[in-house]
Amino acid sequence: MRFAHRRLAVLLVGSSLGAVGWGAVLPFLYADIADARHLGASVAAVTFTAFALGALVAAPLAGRLADRSRPVRVATVARLGMVLAIVALAYAATALTLWAAAFAYGAALAVVQPSTAVLVLELTPAARRRGAFAWQFIGQNLGLAVGGMVGGYLVDLTVPTGSRPAYAFAAVCSAASAVLVAIAASRTARPALAVDEPAPTTGYRGVLQVPAVRWLLAVTVLLTLACYAQFDSGLPAYALSVLDVAPTTLGTAVAVNTVLVAALTAPVVRLTRTVAPAVLLATCAVLWIGVWVVLAAPMLHLGASGTFVVAGYGLFSVGETMLAPVLTPLAATLAPAGATGRTLAAVTGAQTLATAIGPGLSGLLLGLGLPLGFVALQILCCVLAIGCALRLGRVDAARHQQSLALAA
Structure with missing residues (x-):
């Protein structure tokens, strides 16, 4: 060992x-x-x-x-x-x-x-x-x-x-x-992965026929749209052009996010070890709704835009510490026999797809002068992610109960 x-x-x-x-x-x-x-x-x-x-x-x-x-x-x-x-x-x-x-x-x-x-x-x-x-x-x-x-x-x-x-x-x-x-x-x-079990008929169609996998892919797309898809383009553009923060402040916010992710991930994993993965995904979405509310606050002319941006990037990190550690193990658990790699690739593809289309959506809204629409889109993604995560939890629990019944 x-x-x-x-x-x-x-x-x-x-x-x-x-x-x-x-x-x-x-x-x-x-x-x-x-x-x-x-x-x-x-x-x-x-x-x-x-x-x-x-x-x-x-x-x-x-x-x-x-x-x-x-x-x-x-x-x-x-x-x-x-x-x-x-x-x-x-x-x-x-x-x-x-x-x-x-x-x-x-x-x-x-x-x-x-x-x-x-x-x-x-x-x-x-x-x-x-x-x-x-x-x-x-x-x-x-x-x-x-x-x-x-x-x-x-x-x-x-x-x-x-x-x-x-x-x-x-x-x-x-x-x-x-x-x-x-x-x-x-x-x-x-030793013990389903990837070892021969299942020549379990292709991507078989993976997508698993209801829990479909709900996981939906959650993955929605949470990626609400966070990672915005990090490189939409969120910096919003901070710089709409909130008028300085580039140095934006750089500080990114650094704060990186440091907090590194510092908080291990403690959060220890504290949430017994929490169901679907619950953690829903909690992540709830936290990120709060993040987008914080990032929208400066549009109410409250001042201190830089402080809100740094705080928003910092709060993003808390959700990241819940999402990243559970996503791959959960996908592996839900994968059909012999299709672990395909299931993981499907999750990666869902993240990539969201990352590809997210900047286009945010760029369109910001280009049309609709910053509130940009924020509202991210909040909507989080709300939908909560619903999908809770549904995933119910489907996974039913699947687990069925497996126990078959084993008995």
Whole structure:
């Protein structure tokens, strides 16, 4: 058991190391493409769309690979594919080559996620899975933060090639991540996951026929729309253009969110260990309704917009500590026999889809001068998520009762 814990630790470090590398590139990617390489804002915007499209296209294949191939092999090869995509991003000189590299990176990342999640599940007893995914979440957030700090020293946005040191750093981190993942999981026994059970007829149609999985996907889409889909575009645009906060204040808010996520995740997981996952998802949605009310308060001319924005970003972190640790273990529990990878890929695809369409919805509302509509949309998503989460809890409880009856 202790050996398994060491291998899990190495696996989580490897996963976090990949986040360190990408964190050195992501905050500067838009400016590098639009300004340093002189390709323009539209090319930079489409690049982020290409990431999402790559992930959406690859998600179905990612689930099948995680179920039918050795997850360690899939995760390692996909991480090496990310290395090649990062190098291609660094040297792309035209819009088409840039978009192709972004598409490839998004696809490789989509393949990495379910296979890595399966590896974490295989190395973790069922009772400790929330904790394992909590530490993975903490590591990835800290990795992105550390990477952003390193990237700030490596990039030079005054020349077209000034960001290449950051891309090189990201490529090295991704390669090292692949090595650590291979070392940690090369001898995984795959003891008790449904992924081991042959079920050739359980494809994505079979996954979507499970009512609890459908409700989980609905909750995932709605909560992603209300939070993560807004972090990179809608929420910053709202804070800067509508609430007129300073860019430095926005940066402080993002930093507060990252620090609180890292600090609160482990304690929250310990305190909520016996709480049903569906209840935690509903609680997360309730908290985020409060967050959007806080973020809307400055429109009532209460002043101190910066304080409300920092507080809102901070409160977001509390919900994140409930959502991230339970989502993957819950998906694995609901997965049909032999379709764990497909179920995890479906959840990842739902998150990617919401992340892709969220900025468009928020951009439309803010562009039309409807900031209240922008906030109301996020609150509506949270309200619907509460209803779906409670329904998920009832369906899952009925499924569990049926399983006990069959076993008896």
